[in-house]
Amino acid sequence: MAVRTEVSGRRRVHMTRLRDDTFQRRGKSRPRRRYVGAVVFALIFVSIALLVLSRLDHPYVAAMRSAAAPVLTPVLTALSGPLAPVRRLSERVQMLLAEQDEIERLRAEIQQLRGWQWKAEDLQRQLNALSALAKREPDAEIPFITARIIADSRGPFARSVVIDAGSDRGLKEGHPVISADGMVGRLVDVTPAAARVLLVTDFASRIPVEIGNDRIRAIATGTNGPRPRLKFLPRDAVPKVGDVVATSGRGGLFPRALRVGTVEDDNGEPVVKPFARLDRLEFVSVLIFESPALPLTTGTVAPRRVGQ
Amino acid sequence: MALADQSAPERYWVITPPIVLALFVLIAILPWGLPVEARFVMPMLPYVAIHYWTLNNRGLMPAWLVFLCGLVIDFVTRGPLGFWAMIFLIGQMSALWLSGSLGATRTRRWLGFFAVVALLGAVQWLTASIYFVTWVDVWPFATGIVVVACVYPFFSLALLTRSDEKALS
Numbered sequence: 001m002a003v004r005t006e007v008s009g010r011r012r013v014h015m016t017r018l019r020d021d022t023f024q025r026r027g028k029s030r031p032r033r034r035y036v037g038a039v040v041f042a043l044i045f046v047s048i049a050l051l052v053l054s055r056l057d058h059p060y061v062a063a064m065r066s067a068a069a070p071v072l073t074p075v076l077t078a079l080s081g082p083l084a085p086v087r088r089l090s091e092r093v094q095m096l097l098a099e100q101d102e103i104e105r106l107r108a109e110i111q112q113l114r115g116w117q118w119k120a121e122d123l124q125r126q127l128n129a130l131s132a133l134a135k136r137e138p139d140a141e142i143p144f145i146t147a148r149i150i151a152d153s154r155g156p157f158a159r160s161v162v163i164d165a166g167s168d169r170g171l172k173e174g175h176p177v178i179s180a181d182g183m184v185g186r187l188v189d190v191t192p193a194a195a196r197v198l199l200v201t202d203f204a205s206r207i208p209v210e211i212g213n214d215r216i217r218a219i220a221t222g223t224n225g226p227r228p229r230l231k232f233l234p235r236d237a238v239p240k241v242g243d244v245v246a247t248s249g250r251g252g253l254f255p256r257a258l259r260v261g262t263v264e265d266d267n268g269e270p271v272v273k274p275f276a277r278l279d280r281l282e283f284v285s286v287l288i289f290e291s292p293a294l295p296l297t298t299g300t301v302a303p304r305r306v307g308q
Numbered sequence: 309m310a311l312a313d314q315s316a317p318e319r320y321w322v323i324t325p326p327i328v329l330a331l332f333v334l335i336a337i338l339p340w341g342l343p344v345e346a347r348f349v350m351p352m353l354p355y356v357a358i359h360y361w362t363l364n365n366r367g368l369m370p371a372w373l374v375f376l377c378g379l380v381i382d383f384v385t386r387g388p389l390g391f392w393a394m395i396f397l398i399g400q401m402s403a404l405w406l407s408g409s410l411g412a413t414r415t416r417r418w419l420g421f422f423a424v425v426a427l428l429g430a431v432q433w434l435t436a437s438i439y440f441v442t443w444v445d446v447w448p449f450a451t452g453i454v455v456v457a458c459v460y461p462f463f464s465l466a467l468l469t470r471s472d473e474k475a476l477s
Contacts, residue, residue: 039372043371043375044398044401047391051391051439054388064383072383090340137393151385155391155392156448177442196386264357
């Protein structure tokens with residue numbers, strides 16, 4: 001009984017303190033409230049300054065990101081592994097919602113692919129015969145590594161994902177990234193244990209592509225929306241809805257013939273519907289593709305340093 | 309008052325806000341395989357905790373913690389540094405301003421939260437438009453506002469059984 005009275009007494013004291021803090025602060029702690037307001041205001045100013053530096057792409061911002069990466073990457077790697085079942089569940093729910101459309105689409109695609117398979121085998125035979133005749137050097141196979149997604153983009157800005165492989169596994173900035181479905185993007189930031197992939201949908205993404213059998217050249221330009229736009233099309237070129245868009249290899253930044261997506265119409269403007277399901281990525285492959293164009297630029301552009 | 313001098317319930321309430329905030333930040337940044345539309349909602353989740361504790365016990369939600377939480381989201385999502393920190397701090401400032409004028413009824417508190425989240429959505433849209441020098445699509449921001457506004461009542465209900473809510477009533 002005595003214990004109960006003591007507990008109830010402590011609880012009453014606790015309640016009184018909380019009530020004091022909640023209500024009396026309005027009257028008695030006006031200077032403290034002003035102080036808190038001033039701190040918040042000062043931090044808003046710091047945030048805006050950081051935002052401006054980010055917009056100017058200041059090297060300090062890059063240095064801060066590089067410094068934060070070794071701290072955040074192990075946490076993200078440790079936490080994203082156990083998330084796999086949740087991701088699969090989320091994927092299954094979304095698939096169930098769109099199941100009927102998906103089945104119809106897959107049926108049509110299987111029919112189309114059967115026809116293509118026969119054509120491809122026939123073309124391969126012809127190509128082998130002609131290559132032997134012309135003594136053509138065969139295309140070098142591109143090595144690749146597979147990595148897991150440990151964080152993805154949020155909010156109105158960058159469309160990017162972080163993978164759990166970095167320079168320790170031979171990755172470099174610019175390496176193309178693909179999934180089983182098609183082109184995903186390219187590496188933009190590489191740290192020893194992690195790297196950031198700029199998705200094809202990002203505002204800063206520019207990919208030289210070819211469209212359809214006519215091989216119309218264009219640049220697939222990210223908009224931060226789900227469909228990159230096709231820009232710099234030749235005059236009079238009219239890409240057809242449904243035409244396959246693949247990398248052209250022009251400029252040497254990406255290998256040729258990586259599937260990007262299909263042409264769609266967006267109010268009269270041609271856009272690309274990516275093959276890769278960029279919101280459901282779990283594993284991706286990074287192609288260790290050394291750009292043949294890179295040695296041409298070496299020495300012409302000096303890397304920026306902090307403070308420059 | 310040092311943590312060791314505090315009673316068990318007081319200790320509980322001192323460590324709860326940073327833990328809940330860290331949890332919301334993790335939920336916001338981890339890859340859940342959610343559809344594209346959800347990406348505008350997730351980073352706003354930590355603001356639910358920031359708003360709640362700024363109104364109920366602002367000493368437990370210091371501005372530096374809010375700033376740090378925004379910066380972590382900026383680092384991980386590779387958005388411009390300072391964006392989410394600025395959004396959360398503007399939200400905290402609005403909540404501070406509201407704490408003097410809002411009553412203790414749940415409806416008024418929810419309306420206050422909705423007003424602040426709508427303001428934050430507008431600031432996000434405007435900042436993104438200025439950043440990209442083009443008018444970005446407004447609908448994902450609007451959807452984000454509605455979804456986050458719906459989360460708040462559940463969050464405050466989950467904490468309603470606690471003693472400080474009783475003290476408020």
